[in-house]
Amino acid sequence: MSSLRIIQKGFNYSQDGPGNRLVYHLQGCNLRCPWCANPEGLSLEGCVMQIKDPESGRVRKKRSFQEYSLEEICEEVMRSRMLFFEGGGVTFTGGEPTMQFEPLRELMERLKSREIHIAMENNGTHPRLMELLPLVDYLILDFKHPDAGVHKRVTGASNERTRENLEKILASGRGVALRIPLVHGFNDTPEALEGFLGFFHSNPMDKATLEILPYHEYGRDKWEQCGMEYLMKDGFVTEERVAEFEEAFRKAGIQVIHT
Numbered sequence: 411m412s413s414l415r416i417i418q419k420g421f422n423y424s425q426d427g428p429g430n431r432l433v434y435h436l437q438g439c440n441l442r443c444p445w446c447a448n449p450e451g452l453s454l455e456g457c458v459m460q461i462k463d464p465e466s467g468r469v470r471k472k473r474s475f476q477e478y479s480l481e482e483i484c485e486e487v488m489r490s491r492m493l494f495f496e497g498g499g500v501t502f503t504g505g506e507p508t509m510q511f512e513p514l515r516e517l518m519e520r521l522k523s524r525e526i527h528i529a530m531e532n533n534g535t536h537p538r539l540m541e542l543l544p545l546v547d548y549l550i551l552d553f554k555h556p557d558a559g560v561h562k563r564v565t566g567a568s569n570e571r572t573r574e575n576l577e578k579i580l581a582s583g584r585g586v587a588l589r590i591p592l593v594h595g596f597n598d599t600p601e602a603l604e605g606f607l608g609f610f611h612s613n614p615m616d617k618a619t620l621e622i623l624p625y626h627e628y629g630r631d632k633w634e635q636c637g638m639e640y641l642m643k644d645g646f647v648t649e650e651r652v653a654e655f656e657e658a659f660r661k662a663g664i665q666v667i668h669t
């Protein structure tokens with residue numbers, strides 16, 4: 411029986427696709443971004459988190475994921491259908507949802523046949539990403555850095571596949587919601603901005619939107635709960651820098667959005 415490992419799930423309005431959505435965070439990621447907000451989702455095998463109660467100091471252990479059969483998820487989605495207002499539906503994110511490629515595809519096929527609106531956020535690295543796209547109504551793709559070397563040094567893998575997939579997606583004329591996590595010392599440099607603009611100039615961007623997500627530290631405690639060190643030192647970007655990037659993208663004719 412096919413199943414999916416899920417870190418967390420819950421409703422979210424309009425941030426991960428249109429309308430009110432049931433968002434599933436899937437276990438496993440092939441990258442290792444040091445700012446990751448869901449570090450418990452990195453290993454496909456999961457981890458045991460040690461969570462300290464701030465009042466009693468007592469430590470409880472929690473496995474990072476729960477496994478659900480596709481049937482259970484389908485039933486949950488169909489039960490929730492009345493809540494998918496304003497064009498809502500289901501979103502798969504992570505971790506990196508394509509790490510559980512086969513069961514994810516099977517689930518998407520089942521949901522598609524029931525006319526459920528499907529969104530997926532992913533890092534663009536999966537070699538078979540294009541196979542999933544006919545099943546995805548709203549595609550979110552994280553484009554972290556234009557330079558392959560910097561991308562590899564910081565996230566652990568090159569961005570070549572992301573660029574390749576993104577080029578195909580943009581050339582196909584389908585919509586894509588790009589996201590750039592803007593992180594000081596990683597991609598908030600003039601060189602990175604130039605690299606992003608160079609890529610966007612070389613590809614048809616008329617069906618793409620772009621959103622900048624400034625660095626935050628929401629996941630910091632979870633790194634420690636998973637027994638890992640949080641290595642980010644100073645990732646915060648100023649509002650001025652965010653505005654500067656947004657302005658440069660707007661001037662290049664790109665539709666910049668905020669969700």
Ligand code: SF4
Nearest residue numbers: 439441442443446505
């Ligand atoms: S791609 Fe996303 S889930 Fe994977 S390590 Fe980076 S931030 Fe975390």
